[in-house]
Amino acid sequence: xxRIGHIIDGKTLTExxxxxxxFNPATGKQSAEVMFGDADTVDAAVSAARKAQAEWAKTPxxxxxxxxxxxxxxxxxxxxxxxxxxxxxxxxxxDDALGEVTRALEVVEFACGAPHLLKGNFSRDVAGGVDTxxxxxxxxxxxxxxxxxxPSMVPLWMVPMALVCGNAFILKPSExxxxxxxxxxxxxxxxxxxxxVLNVVHGxxxxxxxxxxxxxxxxxxxxxxxxxxxxVYQRGCVAGKRVQALGGAKxxxxxxxxxxxxxxxxxxxxxxxxSAGERCMAVSVAVPVGDETANRLVENLxxxxxxxxxxxxxxxxxxxxxxxxxxxxxxxxxxxGQGEGEGAEVVVDGxxxxxxxxxxxxxxxxxxxxxxxxxxxxxDEEIFGPVLSVARAKxxxxxxxxxxxxxxxxxxxxxxxxxxxxxxxxxxxxVGMVGVNVPIxxxxxxxxxxxxxxxxxxxxxxxxxxxxxxxxxxxxVTTRWPTGIRAGADFKFPTMGS
Numbered sequence: 446x447x448r449i450g451h452i453i454d455g456k457t458l459t460e461x462x463x464x465x466x467x468f469n470p471a472t473g474k475q476s477a478e479v480m481f482g483d484a485d486t487v488d489a490a491v492s493a494a495r496k497a498q499a500e501w502a503k504t505p506x507x508x509x510x511x512x513x514x515x516x517x518x519x520x521x522x523x524x525x526x527x528x529x530x531x532x533x534x535x536x537x538x539x540d541d542a543l544g545e546v547t548r549a550l551e552v553v554e555f556a557c558g559a560p561h562l563l564k565g566n567f568s569r570d571v572a573g574g575v576d577t578x579x580x581x582x583x584x585x586x587x588x589x590x591x592x593x594x595x596p597s598m599v600p601l602w603m604v605p606m607a608l609v610c611g612n613a614f615i616l617k618p619s620e621x622x623x624x625x626x627x628x629x630x631x632x633x634x635x636x637x638x639x640x641x642v643l644n645v646v647h648g649x650x651x652x653x654x655x656x657x658x659x660x661x662x663x664x665x666x667x668x669x670x671x672x673x674x675x676x677v678y679q680r681g682c683v684a685g686k687r688v689q690a691l692g693g694a695k696x697x698x699x700x701x702x703x704x705x706x707x708x709x710x711x712x713x714x715x716x717x718x719x720s721a722g723e724r725c726m727a728v729s730v731a732v733p734v735g736d737e738t739a740n741r742l743v744e745n746l747x748x749x750x751x752x753x754x755x756x757x758x759x760x761x762x763x764x765x766x767x768x769x770x771x772x773x774x775x776x777x778x779x780x781x782g783q784g785e786g787e788g789a790e791v792v793v794d795g796x797x798x799x800x801x802x803x804x805x806x807x808x809x810x811x812x813x814x815x816x817x818x819x820x821x822x823x824x825d826e827e828i829f830g831p832v833l834s835v836a837r838a839k840x841x842x843x844x845x846x847x848x849x850x851x852x853x854x855x856x857x858x859x860x861x862x863x864x865x866x867x868x869x870x871x872x873x874x875x876v877g878m879v880g881v882n883v884p885i886x887x888x889x890x891x892x893x894x895x896x897x898x899x900x901x902x903x904x905x906x907x908x909x910x911x912x913x914x915x916x917x918x919x920x921x922v923t924t925r926w927p928t929g930i931r932a933g934a935d936f937k938f939p940t941m942g943s
Contacts, residue, residue, distance in 0.1 A: 447477040449623050451486060451647055452630050454493035455640025465620050465649070470536030470767040471757035473805030479623045482648040487655035490615050490644040494586045495661060497641030498613035502583050509609045510559040515636035516605070517553050520546065527628060531597055532758030534622030536766040536807070537720045539758045549601035551890025552908045559609035562913050575925040581917035583611030584663035584687065588656045590617045590677065592669045593769050594723040594829075596625035602894070603666045604629065604643060606912035612663075616645045617656060621769055623647050657681045664915065666907065667691065668725070670827070671853070671899050678902035689903035689915055693827040694725045694855030694896065697836075698884060699844045699870070700733040700742055701861035708882070709860040710745040716858075716884035717833035718753060718765050718811045725900075726856045726878070726885045729828060730817070731835045732844045739837045743792060743815050750793045750811040750833070757803060767800075767807040768830060774807045777830030781812055784823030784834075790815040795831060819847065827853070841866060849875055855896035858884050877901065 449467065450459035463481035468474065501509075520527065528542035535542075565580040589603040600616055607614045618626035626645045633643055646652055656662060657680045664687035667677045671692030681688035698716070700709045716728035731746075733739035756763035768774040778796045785791050795810025809831060817824050817834035824834060838844035848857055858880035859870045867881045877896035880886030888894050888909065895906030905915040 446475070449477050449479040449627060449647065451480055451482055451490070452627060452643075452645040453486075453490045453641075454497070454644070455634065457627075463648075467534060467621070467623065468770070469533060470769055471759075471803055471806045473771065473807060476533065477624070479620055479647045481620070482646045482652045482655075484651070484655040486646050486648070487615070487652060487659060490646050491586055491659055491661050493641040494613035494615055494644055497639055498583070498586055498611075501608075501613060501639060501642050502611040504611070506560045506563050506609065506611075509611070510557050512633070512637045513553055513556045513559070513605055513609060516633055517550060517557065519632045519635050520550055520553065523632065527597055527625070529758075530624050530628055531622070532766070534624055535593065535596060535769060537723075537758065538763045538766050539761070541720050541766075542758070545595055545598045548887070548890070549598040552602055553605050555890040555909065556605035556609045562910070563610065563917070571923070572925075574928070575923060577921060577923045579919060579921040581610070581913065582920050583917060585612060586615065586662050587612045587664040587666070587916060588615040588617065588662050590653055590656065590665065590667045590669070591619060591626075593619035593621040594720065594725070596622040597629065599668050600626055600629055602668075602908045603912075604633075606908055607666075607916045608638070608642060610913065610916040612916055613642045614644070615656065615662065616643065617648065617652055618645070620647060620649055653677070654680070657686070658684055660684070662686065664688065665690075666915070668907070674902055675899075687903075687915065689901075689905050689907060691725070691894075691896065691901050691907060692899060693829075693853060694727075694900050695730060695824075695827055695851050695853040696726060696728050696856045696858075697730040697732050697844075697848045697851070698728045698858040698860065699838075699841070699848075700731060700738060701841065701859065701863060701866055702735055702738045703862045704738075704860040705862070706741055706745050710742065710749060712858075712860065712884035713746060713833060714749050714753070718750070718831045721765050721768050721809070722831040723769060723829055724885075726887050727829075728858065728884055729832065729834060730824065731833060732838050732847060733835065734838050734841050734844055736837060739815075739835060743813070743835055746813055746833070747792050750813045753811050755798065755800070755808065755810060757806070765811065765831060767803075768809055769807065771807050773830070774809050777809055777828055777832060780823050780826060780828055780830075781814070781832060784814055784817065784821055787821045787823075789817045789821060789823055789834070819850070845870065845873060852899045853896070854898035855900035856880070856886055858882075858886060877906075
């Protein structure tokens with residue numbers, strides 16, 4: 446049985462009694478076991494990171510950036526290997542995994558601009574003979590706690606930006622699909638990253654708590670569910686850390702009566718069922734305006750959902766794979782049943798899907814629910830599965846109010862041909878990422894990703910320009926040299942005229 450170990454100071458550690466199973470979701474068979482660390486493991490990783498960071502911080506930004514240039518070349522050359530690693534443990538299709546790699550590469554490419562991004566500023570003669578300059582300095586040792594649904598992309602939202610800012614990084618990936626994290630370490634090592642600058646510690650809540658409590662970890666970035674994001678944020682802040690914690694979502698897409706229904710249906714199919722709905726930016730609620738629009742939309746969607754090609758990642762024609770675990774599949778199926786019991790109409794039922802040759806896998810077909818309303822469990826809870834709910838709105842204002850009342854505010858979209866409606870929507874809606882005729886408005890790597898309300902805790906978005914501010918601290922230096930300074934104490938507060 447393959448054992449996936451921690452990587453500390455460039456060495457892979459596989460000794461220890463505590464392990465967890467890793468499964469192939471398509472087959473339901475165990476494929477590996479992963480080491481589970483503890484507080485001592487985290488402490489060893491921090492010790493290695495502190496030692497490496499002292500030298501890494503002295504490395505010129507251009508040299509740090511050169512490693513990201515090399516990382517880009519390594520990832521491009523090994524992109525199929527990365528995708529296969531993702532699919533083997535997560536279950537998403539090969540094409541979907543390749544898309545994950547492409548989006549991760551965007552952040553690596555943005556990190557290549559570190560010399561420009563880290564430039565300070567200077568002001569001469571802010572007062573008589575006084576100059577001021579400001580620099581951004583690394584925090585030291587920082588950590589990332591990442592989810593199962595994007596085992597390569599989300600770590601690479603964090604790691605490149607933290608490293609080019611001069612920090613050392615401790616990565617705690619999901620224990621459900623841990624191999625991608627080790628592969629990231631190996632690729633960065635191949636690109637020239639010194640040992641100890643990136644360390645990988647596997648495990649469960651015990652490791653998470655050790656990271657949050659460790660006094661030598663200055664900042665933590667987290668992506669996961671809202672309850673855990675809130676826990677990470679609160680515990681990390683109490684420990685004096687800088688924390689960004691991105692949580693869950695309930696993303697709505699308004700379909701106006703004038704929208705191209707074929708375009709909207711295609712968008713909903715990909716945004717709702719891609720990656721089996723296990724995306725924090727998945728559209729899980731379609732909000733057609735008016736019953737006529739709703740009836741036409743459901744009539745358009747239903748045959749498309751039924752016709753989706755579901756299969757393992759080894760099937761080049763597969764459009765959707767399995768869910769991550771049997772427990773998660775059962776939870777999603779249970780929520781569908783609860784929604785039906787609460788009055789939702791099951792138009793397409795994905796429960797009981799039988800995948801020939803893969804009977805032990807964690808399969809659930811695409812499910813389409815109509816007449817879903819706030820207050821139903823399928824509306825109120827983040828399902829994180831291949832379930833698309835249609836929540837009908839009587840008017841555009843009712844649709845906007847529905848979205849505004851939701852406690853999540855990660856992403857949203859509107860499909861319309863009306864520029865006035867689109868402009869009003871983008872200004873009125875209180876959501877962090879907004880799409881107009883774009884179903885999944887995930888910003889490109891040189892912008893920043895971040896939701897609002899209970900979808901995000903902390904002041905900064907992840908990756909892009911916001912990451913520079915999160916992974917550095919500002920230092921402002923004011924200088925005056927003795928020439929021409931008058932004698933005598935000055936007790937008033939200094940001003941520009943001083």
